[in-house]
Amino acid sequence: MGSLSQSSSPWTEMPKCIPKENSTLTYCVYTSDVFANGRGISFFTTPSVAERVAALPAFTRKDLYDKVNIFDDPPWEIKVIPGRGRGLFATRTLYRGDRIVAATPVGVYLSDALVPDFKLGYIYLHTAFIHLPKPTQQLFLSAMAGSEGDPIMERVNTNAFSGDFEGEPHFLMYPETARMNHDCRPNAMYYYDPKTLIHSTIAARTIEPGEEITIPYDNILRQRSERQKSLSNYWGFQCTCSLCSSSATETARSDTRIAEIIELQTELANWSPWSTGTPTKAEMLISLYEEEHLHAAKATGHTFAALAYNAVGDKMMAEWHAELALEAGMVNSGPNDDERAMKQLLNDPEGHWSWMARKQTREL
Numbered sequence: 001m002g003s004l005s006q007s008s009s010p011w012t013e014m015p016k017c018i019p020k021e022n023s024t025l026t027y028c029v030y031t032s033d034v035f036a037n038g039r040g041i042s043f044f045t046t047p048s049v050a051e052r053v054a055a056l057p058a059f060t061r062k063d064l065y066d067k068v069n070i071f072d073d074p075p076w077e078i079k080v081i082p083g084r085g086r087g088l089f090a091t092r093t094l095y096r097g098d099r100i101v102a103a104t105p106v107g108v109y110l111s112d113a114l115v116p117d118f119k120l121g122y123i124y125l126h127t128a129f130i131h132l133p134k135p136t137q138q139l140f141l142s143a144m145a146g147s148e149g150d151p152i153m154e155r156v157n158t159n160a161f162s163g164d165f166e167g168e169p170h171f172l173m174y175p176e177t178a179r180m181n182h183d184c185r186p187n188a189m190y191y192y193d194p195k196t197l198i199h200s201t202i203a204a205r206t207i208e209p210g211e212e213i214t215i216p217y218d219n220i221l222r223q224r225s226e227r228q229k230s231l232s233n234y235w236g237f238q239c240t241c242s243l244c245s246s247s248a249t250e251t252a253r254s255d256t257r258i259a260e261i262i263e264l265q266t267e268l269a270n271w272s273p274w275s276t277g278t279p280t281k282a283e284m285l286i287s288l289y290e291e292e293h294l295h296a297a298k299a300t301g302h303t304f305a306a307l308a309y310n311a312v313g314d315k316m317m318a319e320w321h322a323e324l325a326l327e328a329g330m331v332n333s334g335p336n337d338d339e340r341a342m343k344q345l346l347n348d349p350e351g352h353w354s355w356m357a358r359k360q361t362r363e364l
């Protein structure tokens, strides 16, 4: 099936709309069953978001998806882990920066449209599902449902990634990526490009064959009790990753390191005249990330260090860390503001806003 009309609409089904209770807002289901070489996609969102979506490269460029959603020879296999359901396990060595999964979403749902007491919302979620191509429906249903209840809603609850999309909070369903379990010290990271909707999972360190590939579901820079509370409240499970299962002594050490990391980050991010951020503190931060196995934080550490050195006029060290930050950043989060800042710093350290910004705190 192709586009509905001669117009530029990418939707292959007539949008189905419902008004939001006690509001002038309307939510509609928009589907394209040809999106991403026939994988298909359904949105349940507002007409204004859908209009902006239709103008994104995701729908205007046809060549974007030739290298995504390809799972013929993945570097992993699916295995069952007692108490955690299935997970992905490396079948060959993966090196930092290697791509593990690159996929487009099969469903994108405005969070507000799914509020649990909004029963009509459930019905429209089903409409979004049944308009997908049959193999994509099967893929959707192959995802884990954490609880009994509405089979579609439960799968969204258990597996969807949440994030801002076109300025509104949405849930995005990436069934293959969602097969990866959470770990508080993950060996892989992910980022998504809101213009193409492609979600990429990348190795954050070397992953040996047989090792489980894990991602963070939540903010891992919190102490154990807070992490566990958040995973239980928002994701509905008790985390059994190795850090959460470690001894009381190990947990206490990790919690102390996390408190130190947060304090150092706060100091280094303070650019007031009273800032206590120094290059030594940035180096300490990098060491703590390493001790805590926070591989994904590498780019943040080097960014802080590049700025801290530049702020005291040490151009050589600033450039060195900026290069390391750029190299690490491409692995952690794709192009972002930090990357732009580091490129600017490398290009012209003395013209960068951080140059000599902490001259008065220069260390001897």
Ligand SMILES: C[S@@+](CC[C@H](N)C(=O)[O-])C[C@H]1O[C@@H](n2cnc3c(N)ncnc32)[C@H](O)[C@@H]1O
Pocket: 083, 084, 085, 086, 087, 143, 144, 146, 158, 159, 178, 179, 180, 181, 182, 183, 235, 236, 237, 238, 239, 240, 241
């Ligand atoms: C998105 S799914 C991950 C894949 C899932 N294990 C499967 O079989 O498809 C999320 C669910 O996996 C389980 N899970 C993921 N990470 C876990 C962890 N660190 N500890 C315990 N259970 C975990 C929980 O049941 C959670 O609700």
